Amino acid sequence: MITYAAGSYQVVVIGAGHAGCEAALASARMGCSTLLVTLSMENIALMPCNPSIGGPAKAQLVREIDALGGELGVNIDKANIQVRTINTGKGPAVQALRAQADKYEYHKEMLRTLLDQPNLDILMAEVTRIETKAGRVTGIVTKTGAHFDCQAIIVTSGTYLKGRIIIGDIIFDGGPGNQFPATMLSQSLQDLGLSLGRFKTGTPPRISKKSVDFTKMVEQPGDERPLRFSYISPVFIRPQLSCWLTHSTPQTHQIVMDNLDRAPMFTGVIQGLGPRYCPSFEDKVVRFAHKDSHQLFVEPEGRATDEMYVQGLNTSLPEDVQIQVLRSIPGLEKVRMIRTGYAIEYDYVLPSQLKSTLETRGIAGLFTAGQINGTSGYEEAAAQGIIAGINAARQVLDQEPLVLKRSQAYIGVLIDDLTTKEMDEPYRLLTSRAEYRLLLRQDNADLRLTEIGRQIGLVSEERWRIFQEKTQLLEKETQRMREYAVTPSDKVIGPLLVAKGSSPLKDRISLWELLRRPELEIEDYLKVGLLDEYDLDILEQLEIQAKYEGYINKQHEQVKRFEKMESKLIPAAINYENIPGLSNEAKHKLNQFQPSSVGQASRIAGVSPADVNILLIYLEKERRK
Amino acid sequence: MQGAIAAISTPPGEGGIAIVRLSGNKVIETVDGMFKPHRQGVQLKARPSHTLTLGWIIDPEGQVLDEALVSIMREPHSYTGEDVVEINCHGGTLPARQVLERVIQAGIRLAEPGEFTRRAFLNGRLDVSQAEAVIDVIRAKTDKAMQIAVRRLQGSTHRQVQQLEDELIQINALVEASLDFPDEVGDPDYVELRERLQQIVDQLDHMLEAARRADIYREGITIAIAGKPNVGKSSLLNALLRKDKAIVTDIPGTTRDVIEDWLNVKGIPVRILDTAGIRVTEDMVERIGVERSQEVIQQADLIIFLLDVTTGITAEDQFIYDSIAPNKLIVLVNKEDLDDKKVTEEDLDQMLGSVPIIRGSVKEEIGLKELEDLIEELILAGGLESDDLEMVVNLRQQQSLHQARQHVQEVLSYMETTTLDCLGVDLRGALESLGEVTGKNLKEEVLDRIFHDFCIGK
Ligand SMILES: Nc1nc2c(ncn2[C@@H]2O[C@H](COP(=O)(O)OP(=O)(O)OP(=O)(O)O)[C@@H](O)[C@H]2O)c(=O)[nH]1
Numbered sequence A: 001m002i003t004y005a006a007g008s009y010q011v012v013v014i015g016a017g018h019a020g021c022e023a024a025l026a027s028a029r030m031g032c033s034t035l036l037v038t039l040s041m042e043n044i045a046l047m048p049c050n051p052s053i054g055g056p057a058k059a060q061l062v063r064e065i066d067a068l069g070g071e072l073g074v075n076i077d078k079a080n081i082q083v084r085t086i087n088t089g090k091g092p093a094v095q096a097l098r099a100q101a102d103k104y105e106y107h108k109e110m111l112r113t114l115l116d117q118p119n120l121d122i123l124m125a126e127v128t129r130i131e132t133k134a135g136r137v138t139g140i141v142t143k144t145g146a147h148f149d150c151q152a153i154i155v156t157s158g159t160y161l162k163g164r165i166i167i168g169d170i171i172f173d174g175g176p177g178n179q180f181p182a183t184m185l186s187q188s189l190q191d192l193g194l195s196l197g198r199f200k201t202g203t204p205p206r207i208s209k210k211s212v213d214f215t216k217m218v219e220q221p222g223d224e225r226p227l228r229f230s231y232i233s234p235v236f237i238r239p240q241l242s243c244w245l246t247h248s249t250p251q252t253h254q255i256v257m258d259n260l261d262r263a264p265m266f267t268g269v270i271q272g273l274g275p276r277y278c279p280s281f282e283d284k285v286v287r288f289a290h291k292d293s294h295q296l297f298v299e300p301e302g303r304a305t306d307e308m309y310v311q312g313l314n315t316s317l318p319e320d321v322q323i324q325v326l327r328s329i330p331g332l333e334k335v336r337m338i339r340t341g342y343a344i345e346y347d348y349v350l351p352s353q354l355k356s357t358l359e360t361r362g363i364a365g366l367f368t369a370g371q372i373n374g375t376s377g378y379e380e381a382a383a384q385g386i387i388a389g390i391n392a393a394r395q396v397l398d399q400e401p402l403v404l405k406r407s408q409a410y411i412g413v414l415i416d417d418l419t420t421k422e423m424d425e426p427y428r429l430l431t432s433r434a435e436y437r438l439l440l441r442q443d444n445a446d447l448r449l450t451e452i453g454r455q456i457g458l459v460s461e462e463r464w465r466i467f468q469e470k471t472q473l474l475e476k477e478t479q480r481m482r483e484y485a486v487t488p489s490d491k492v493i494g495p496l497l498v499a500k501g502s503s504p505l506k507d508r509i510s511l512w513e514l515l516r517r518p519e520l521e522i523e524d525y526l527k528v529g530l531l532d533e534y535d536l537d538i539l540e541q542l543e544i545q546a547k548y549e550g551y552i553n554k555q556h557e558q559v560k561r562f563e564k565m566e567s568k569l570i571p572a573a574i575n576y577e578n579i580p581g582l583s584n585e586a587k588h589k590l591n592q593f594q595p596s597s598v599g600q601a602s603r604i605a606g607v608s609p610a611d612v613n614i615l616l617i618y619l620e621k622e623r624r625k
Numbered sequence B: 001m002q003g004a005i006a007a008i009s010t011p012p013g014e015g016g017i018a019i020v021r022l023s024g025n026k027v028i029e030t031v032d033g034m035f036k037p038h039r040q041g042v043q044l045k046a047r048p049s050h051t052l053t054l055g056w057i058i059d060p061e062g063q064v065l066d067e068a069l070v071s072i073m074r075e076p077h078s079y080t081g082e083d084v085v086e087i088n089c090h091g092g093t094l095p096a097r098q099v100l101e102r103v104i105q106a107g108i109r110l111a112e113p114g115e116f117t118r119r120a121f122l123n124g125r126l127d128v129s130q131a132e133a134v135i136d137v138i139r140a141k142t143d144k145a146m147q148i149a150v151r152r153l154q155g156s157t158h159r160q161v162q163q164l165e166d167e168l169i170q171i172n173a174l175v176e177a178s179l180d181f182p183d184e185v186g187d188p189d190y191v192e193l194r195e196r197l198q199q200i201v202d203q204l205d206h207m208l209e210a211a212r213r214a215d216i217y218r219e220g221i222t223i224a225i226a227g228k229p230n231v232g233k234s235s236l237l238n239a240l241l242r243k244d245k246a247i248v249t250d251i252p253g254t255t256r257d258v259i260e261d262w263l264n265v266k267g268i269p270v271r272i273l274d275t276a277g278i279r280v281t282e283d284m285v286e287r288i289g290v291e292r293s294q295e296v297i298q299q300a301d302l303i304i305f306l307l308d309v310t311t312g313i314t315a316e317d318q319f320i321y322d323s324i325a326p327n328k329l330i331v332l333v334n335k336e337d338l339d340d341k342k343v344t345e346e347d348l349d350q351m352l353g354s355v356p357i358i359r360g361s362v363k364e365e366i367g368l369k370e371l372e373d374l375i376e377e378l379i380l381a382g383g384l385e386s387d388d389l390e391m392v393v394n395l396r397q398q399q400s401l402h403q404a405r406q407h408v409q410e411v412l413s414y415m416e417t418t419t420l421d422c423l424g425v426d427l428r429g430a431l432e433s434l435g436e437v438t439g440k441n442l443k444e445e446v447l448d449r450i451f452h453d454f455c456i457g458k
């Protein structure tokens, strides 16, 4: 094919999903000339599956991205139709915001931000080839022959790589939401020596709101409190749209059972591995045969659309069966299906080939981020996107890469897991994957990461000002509460304790320590005038830090031990075959994952404590040479 | 300097001296806290490097565990390059084990196999040419330790550990699922949770207790026979051994030094010690014997204290009694075959209170069977369970079981007053500790469990 020189950029991002948008914005904001290539302008920041952001672990991710100066939080704050806090009674570590997105607004707002971003160009094209020279990327070629020079490439092509859509016995090549798949790129990546795997995921049918009988469902309203993801979004309550709860019936399950011979999940048509946390409805019916009902949420997909999402019903059953299934559900007796549910199989890059910077180990300047790395979820994608964007830009700018630790951020947990774990299903972040969950809360993401974002150059003046005001207030107030001691005879505290059913004081105690009593809340101090009126953010932060100090300190101790091994770095490219004493399995796994620190090595399955010690001895020996 | 570690550094099973070695941060200070030097006022931390100090290792209540020669070596001039303390236990392996347990109680971690050598290398105390040798040591020691540990984990012990693992994985799954999938999985049932956790604590207690008993079976205990001269101590030793080991005469002060032998009480190896009768004496040799007796009495696990029915309770008896801890005491009122009875029930009651008492005659072999039964009962404190003999876990495993128990107990204590995410910290801690017993990483299994037990998915 004849190509033409179409231009030159420092960084090229391939794919404009949630990872691509963050990557492109980060790179451009850090001052690199950036090209964002998308298969279609309508696909930008598309939500082809559940139009929802947040939830446990994911809300923390959104806040972390936001603290670093990313866009996800800001964008969902502009484009939500419902926001709630979930897990409220279970503690600050797992409390999480969750928003329903208006998927059209979400796309529009992100598109606007991209278009307004200096240093950033958008191009609609299919990238067919990545060009390299001496193990380093040099440029890309599009299907229509445009050649762009560049110094770094971030591939964020989601589930488009060799995408294959399956609905019953109907199978065709396609990306999510009936878009074109990216077929050539997959081949190009393989030509570069990358190993690919194949995963599967699915989505439920969409239905017409007009045809739903909501009287048979339970309403799930949003919180009537001003909730926001981003620390810099304005505080106000957007009109909330409700979601609706219904459930499947024995009749629904019967329909599924009667049609299993036409279900690709069971006939062997689908071979890619699907996520266990997101099984198809037919899977649930078969595996949990003793349950005669599964809950289903009917969720609006936007303010200006009639489409609704049926959460819990993702399926690749034939279209006619899907309609029967829907109509057996209370409230959906007369439903009209707008989009058919489907399963999608796609190629992903085995993330064991990545460094913790998200650069591929084999090809310098080539980064991958998002679902292409075998993850699922918009938030996981965006988190990798911003890190890949940052590291591509820093490489181009000749700066040290950014790697967040497991003890610092869920982003660190996510990327560390990707680069040390064998994957047998699409990876989803969970709070239970984080060892130091009590430290990685959604309420303190700004305290954890804003300074890092500032150093990198992604935190705006405004965000920096808000952050500094907050930390100064917190510091001042924490100190005051620690020093302010009340005595058993205190005229204010005494009656408060009585009113709260809390036992009277025996000794002097500081306001800070007193707050550890489970029956006391920080609002109580506010009410009796022991505290000034502060923003909710500040009050929440003070309360959490005081109440959970014991457990938080426990975790800080654990982190200290953990970081010892993390700080023992392994120089690049060791051939573990040459280290005597390592077990064969350890040699194999270490060669496969090429960990960057001894700590990382210790997390690889098959590497025993003895292997870790032998590695330590070996590193020391090399160091002394 | 790194965190402190400790281990017995002499090969097990050899008699004579056993060494407990400690290395790392603050080890000298830690040992100071459990060391009573012969020369009062001496502090290890004030002693120069490479010095020896004689004294006793004592438990938190001030009871002597063993007499020991303690050497200290300060960084960097020690084997590991860190502060090192070596406790040379005179009493051999069993007291050394007690000393090690005491050290661990004080917060020092049990060393991993080969860890002293590894630290020596990493701290530059061994040169590069020795690296390969160090690696060999680590590999060999670890593999062997693992083999032994796994071999020990058999039969009912293995089943019990597995059951516990399974239960803890399930509970963790229950809690984690409720935290990560609130839409699909509701709050855990706290009443049920409490019950199940309590069962785990009970089970762990049971295992730890059984492990302790099994240790007794493996390592045996020490029993000392004490009493004033001529009360019949040597006669009792001979009777229990069923041979004439010690010289018996009617001259008070016959036995001048400690005489020991091994005895088998219902399968338990018992080291039995006959001592010189304790009294105030001018005789140099006898006095040294008396001092040795007093030491032995301090160290023994159990003491049989003899009274002579014909002499009544004397000031000497009272003196001896006062030096024995009442919780490790059996009293035998001897020579009941004679008519001249001067020890009344009231006398005994007044001096002894609730200590177990047997009246009998060594000469006529009256009460000896009763004595043996009592010994067994006291050693095993609670009787022998059929699976005790299998409950053979090593000290490291015991430590892990103990930690697991503490974590679960912590959850139980704070269940009502703290949030589920915090409880998760200790629930995971328990799981990790238990995983150390079998060398498994149980975190992944929790996830598998969640997806297996709960219908998750949007
Ligand atoms: N009648 C009678 N005499 C006993 C009994 N037990 C020991 N004797 C006698 O008491 C005397 C002292 O016995 P030993 O066993 O030598 O006493 P001991 O406590 O070892 O004495 P020292 O070694 O001198 O401290 C011997 O003559 C024994 O035969 C008993 O039950 N009845």
Ligand SMILES: [Mg+2]
Residues within 6 Å of the ligand: B233, B234, B235, B246, B247, B248, B254, B255, B275, B277
């Ligand atoms: Mg004698």
